Amino acid sequence: MDPMRFFFKISFQPITTASSLYSYTFFLLHSINTSKNVHGAQEPTVRLFLYRTAITLRLKKWGHWVEDRIHVHQTLKVPELNEDSQEINIFYRKVSTYLNSLSSIEDSDFTNLVSGKKPNSVVLSLDDDQKVADTFLGARLSWTNKLEHINDEINKINVSKKTFILKIKKKDKRRILQAYIQHIYRAAEDIETRCKELKLYMNMMTSSSLLSACDNRIVNRWSSVRLSHPATLESIAMDSDLKKKVKSDLELFLKSKQYYHRLGRVWKRSYLLYGPSGTGKSSFIAAIAKFISYDVYDIDLSKVKDDSDLKMLLLQTTSRSIIVIEDLDRFVTSNNSNSNSSNLSGISLSGILNFMDGILNSCCGDEKIMIFTMNTKEKIDQAVLRPGRIDVHLYFPLCNFNSFKTLANNCLGLKDHKLFSQVEEIFLTGATISPAEMSELMISNRGSPGRALRSVITALQINGDARLSSSSGKNGVLLPDDTSSVAEDSSAYVMDGNCSVPVVKEIQKLYGLLRMKSGKKVGPSDQFSGSIERSR
Ligand SMILES: Nc1ncnc2c1ncn2[C@@H]1O[C@H](COP(=O)(O)OP(=O)(O)OP(=O)(O)O)[C@@H](O)[C@H]1O
Numbered sequence: 001m002d003p004m005r006f007f008f009k010i011s012f013q014p015i016t017t018a019s020s021l022y023s024y025t026f027f028l029l030h031s032i033n034t035s036k037n038v039h040g041a042q043e044p045t046v047r048l049f050l051y052r053t054a055i056t057l058r059l060k061k062w063g064h065w066v067e068d069r070i071h072v073h074q075t076l077k078v079p080e081l082n083e084d085s086q087e088i089n090i091f092y093r094k095v096s097t098y099l100n101s102l103s104s105i106e107d108s109d110f111t112n113l114v115s116g117k118k119p120n121s122v123v124l125s126l127d128d129d130q131k132v133a134d135t136f137l138g139a140r141l142s143w144t145n146k147l148e149h150i151n152d153e154i155n156k157i158n159v160s161k162k163t164f165i166l167k168i169k170k171k172d173k174r175r176i177l178q179a180y181i182q183h184i185y186r187a188a189e190d191i192e193t194r195c196k197e198l199k200l201y202m203n204m205m206t207s208s209s210l211l212s213a214c215d216n217r218i219v220n221r222w223s224s225v226r227l228s229h230p231a232t233l234e235s236i237a238m239d240s241d242l243k244k245k246v247k248s249d250l251e252l253f254l255k256s257k258q259y260y261h262r263l264g265r266v267w268k269r270s271y272l273l274y275g276p277s278g279t280g281k282s283s284f285i286a287a288i289a290k291f292i293s294y295d296v297y298d299i300d301l302s303k304v305k306d307d308s309d310l311k312m313l314l315l316q317t318t319s320r321s322i323i324v325i326e327d328l329d330r331f332v333t334s335n336n337s338n339s340n341s342s343n344l345s346g347i348s349l350s351g352i353l354n355f356m357d358g359i360l361n362s363c364c365g366d367e368k369i370m371i372f373t374m375n376t377k378e379k380i381d382q383a384v385l386r387p388g389r390i391d392v393h394l395y396f397p398l399c400n401f402n403s404f405k406t407l408a409n410n411c412l413g414l415k416d417h418k419l420f421s422q423v424e425e426i427f428l429t430g431a432t433i434s435p436a437e438m439s440e441l442m443i444s445n446r447g448s449p450g451r452a453l454r455s456v457i458t459a460l461q462i463n464g465d466a467r468l469s470s471s472s473g474k475n476g477v478l479l480p481d482d483t484s485s486v487a488e489d490s491s492a493y494v495m496d497g498n499c500s501v502p503v504v505k506e507i508q509k510l511y512g513l514l515r516m517k518s519g520k521k522v523g524p525s526d527q528f529s530g531s532i533e534r535s536r
């Protein structure tokens with residue numbers, strides 16, 4: 001046989017099974033024998049290694065065979081349907097998901113490939129009567145996917161019954177069975193979460209007729225679509241350290257069920273994303289949802305009738321989800337705090353505060369992330385921002401040179417270009433632009449990177465000029481208490497209420513401007529494109 005053809009035939013099988021290993025051994029030895037071996041001295045070593053590995057595997061298999069004959073085993077059945085109710089046995093589903101994820105199924109000589117739940121995904125699936133091995137806490141277990149055909153004498157039909165059969169040593173059963181079942185549940189839930197198709201839920205308007213028609217019934221207030229937003233954490237232009245911190249914060253949250261429960265707290269975490277328009281806040285929410293595989297419940301407050309309607313919406317959310325309220329600053333401002341009302345007719349400020357941290361959060365399944373977005377947090381009622389209601393504050397700034405580079409890489413595939421230095425110099429003058437505007441310029445000129453960068457430079461110059469002329473009324477000094485986007489930008493540096501850093505930033509900008517006007521080249525500023533502030 002042509003060795004290359006043989007190689008292609010076997011190369012899709014993992015090498016870990018004995019049979020595959022024999023095939024590889026055969027192929028390699030065949031190649032060694034048929035080709036002129038340039039490494040002639042190594043041939044015996046390779047041959048020895050392959051024989052030794054294959055023999056070890058075979059001996060291991062025999063060892064298991066002998067062990068299986070010596071020990072008393074017990075067999076446990078997991079039927080697809082519950083015997084009494086004939087409803088689906090949930091544990092059967094979990095076992096199926098779990099077994100199909102085992103690495104030993106990949107090693108089988110034969111297995112099925114079926115389409116997964118995500119578009120274009122393919123997953124492995126056990127075949128009828130196929131056996132698969134597993135190990136847990138040092139015990140060896142064997143599963144069989146049994147399909148029984150039963151003759152139903154009464155109804156005169158043939159019925160197929162699917163069952164998973166677990167073979168376990170009697171001595172191991174008492175020691176590991178309970179823990180093993182919990183392990184299967186946990187692993188299957190993790191896989192289901194990762195593989196599920198994400199959904200975006202939106203609240204529907206409550207019409208009075210709908211409510212009166214359903215006086216005594218709970219109406220589902222959510223409608224859902226597939227969450228198909230293409231943003232990922234990788235595609236968001238953001239300070240890389242900040243991105244890492246957010247990722248590890250989320251990962252820690254996911255692992256902290258016991259911790260939260262021990263503290264007697266609801267297992268939830270709240271984020272505030274704030275910053276000018278077009279800086280990626282909404283895209284970031286979609287990216288987080290994908291990162292942790294959570295559904296998103298997007299609450300449009302203008303469609304919420306009153307406080308109890310808001311409570312009902314929360315009650316109808318499921319665990320492992322992200323609850324989002326966008327543009328909260330439009331609805332809750334500090335002016336309303338005395339009147340205990342929001343800018344919405346039926347919803348009170350206390351209704352929103354209770355929504356954020358109230359007892360209801362514990363009634364609708366925990367493991368929730370709450371995300372609120374706003375353009376500025378200056379005018380928001382401070383009660384909204386207190387720790388517990390908002391755990392992490394994330395600032396989304398306008399573009400700096402680093403985020404420009406990320407966008408140039410994402411949109412134009414450019415890692416470097418001769419015009420980069422010119423872009424950097426303009427950023428040092430304090431000129432800036434939103435990532436939305438920047439990416440739009442790049443995408444519409446993607447056919448010519450040079451033209452795209454020149455259009456970015458022009459846009460930055462125009463924005464810079466506009467900023468200069470607007471600040472000239474203040475003797476050319478950008479004040480830190482300016483409530484324009486500069487003041488917003490400066491809050492990225494406020495950690496634990498220290499307000500001295502923004503002034504430094506303004507001086508840096510002014511310095512950059514003066515250096516550029518005098519024609520001298522300025523080194524890259526150490527700008528930080530975002531911040532993570534924790535309120536604990
Ligand atoms: N930091 C960023 N990285 C990558 N793309 C971005 C970023 N910011 C904005 N964009 C792009 O700009 C567009 C608008 O972004 P997005 O809607 O997320 O902004 P936003 O902050 O939510 O704005 P608004 O406050 O007006 O709701 C999106 O298409 C997104 O891809």
Ligand SMILES: [Mg+2]
Pocket residue numbers: 281282283326373
């Ligand atoms: Mg948005």
